Amino acid sequence: MAAEPRTERTRTIVDEITDMLVSVVGDELLVVGEIGPATTFNDDLALESIEFVALAELLQERYGPSVDFLGFLAEKDIDQILAMSVGELAVYVDRVTTAGRACAS
Amino acid sequence: MAHTSAGGLRLHTQRLPGRGDGPTVVFLHGLVMDNLSSFYCTLAGPVSRAGHPVLLYDQRGHGRSERPPAGYDRDTAVADLTALLAALGLDRRPVHLVGNSYGGVLALHTALRRPDLVASLVLIDAQLTGDWVEDMTDTLSVAALGLEHSGLPAQLAALGRRKEARLAAGADALLNHTSLIEDIASAPPFTARDFARLRCPVLAVYGAHSELLPGARELARSAADCELCVLPGVGHTVLNEATDGLCAAVLTRLGARAGAVAG
Known part of the structure; x- marks a missing residue:
């Protein structure tokens, strides 16, 4: 199920998401163990919806408005989103920001 | 943030x-x-x-x-x-x-x-x-007592129920360490006269x-x-x-x- 990040860029995004998660949840998150591409938001991290809202805000600050959590919510409900893995989110961020750059050029 | x-x-x-x-x-x-x-x-x-x-x-x-x-x-x-x-x-x-x-x-x-x-x-x-203020503060008080005496957040954490443990800990902090329950209990219910005043x-x-x-x-x-x-x-x-x-x-x-x- 977990999408394995294939590129250097998605691996970088996974690392950045990990840092963002620690800043949102706090050091408590570190007891879960190492966060990687296969780590899931709900089952592994027990992330609450409100924490995902905060994470989405950080992602948008970092990657721009094409990382659109509300648009994402129009397609999937929050439970489906929280069932994703960090790697899957990284692939999504990579896809929408790459598409954004292609459109801009 | x-x-x-x-x-x-x-x-x-x-x-x-x-x-x-x-x-x-x-x-x-x-x-x-x-x-x-x-x-x-x-x-x-x-x-x-x-x-x-x-x-x-x-x-x-x-x-x-x-x-x-x-x-x-x-x-x-x-x-x-x-x-x-x-x-x-x-x-x-x-x-x-x-x-x-x-x-x-x-x-x-x-x-x-x-x-x-x-x-x-x-x-x-x-x-x-109606009596919702009383009903709700009763419910919240029972929940607060349960959280305080059972050590529920710690028990859930021990069971690996991290999400429930975190939610319970948040509720415990609010119910047992703030004036929320007494503040809500002190509020009078709305009346028909209140409703009629709405503009x-x-x-x-x-x-x-x-x-x-x-x-x-x-x-x-x-x-x-x-x-x-x-x-x-x-x-x-x-x-x-x-x-x-x-x-x-x-x-x-x-x-x-x-x-x-x-x-």
Whole structure:
């Protein structure tokens, strides 16, 4: 199920998401163990919806408005989103920001 | 991180853009286990996409807002909202208030205390009449006692139920380490006279199986301009289980009012 990040860029995004998660949840998150591409938001991290809202805000600050959590919510409900893995989110961020750059050029 | 300092308190806020300069739609979430994410994940997106600017915030003690030991009464909630609107420059014109459950109680209280601030109300299965204050504080007190004496958060954590453990710990902090229960218990119920004093239009959306429906019917009888929308097949959990019907009712109401103002 977990999408394995294939590129250097998605691996970088996974690392950045990990840092963002620690800043949102706090050091408590570190007891879960190492966060990687296969780590899931709900089952592994027990992330609450409100924490995902905060994470989405950080992602948008970092990657721009094409990382659109509300648009994402129009397609999937929050439970489906929280069932994703960090790697899957990284692939999504990579896809929408790459598409954004292609459109801009 | 989106925090706004309002009246000396750090409140977690999220704003979504609208189009044009229509009134902002402000969402007020429910009590203890709730926070702005319940509206963020349901109505906020559609309302913003329909062109209305949106403000969501975590009430004091809830979500990612600061949790002071006191100030969980209705008047302080109105003061928090007033300070927040002023801090964001949204106090120059009335706003629409959309409140779910206890958030509806706070929205209604705001409209009674500060009618100048409120363009319209949407109340979603809010507890308006009867012995609900007693019922709710009883329920909260039992929950608080359970959390305090059973060490429930620690037990859940030991079982690997991290999410439940974290939610229980948050509820424990709010119920056992703030004045929330006594503040709520001290509030008088609304009366028909209160409802008759409402100057703004009201949309009340309730579940057909909700125990709170009689209060909404009394509101609809007594208020000058109140539409009651009863959604079939659902009880108190209108926001999560009848999201589509609720969303349609809210958008119709906001659209119609926006049109009326523009015309």
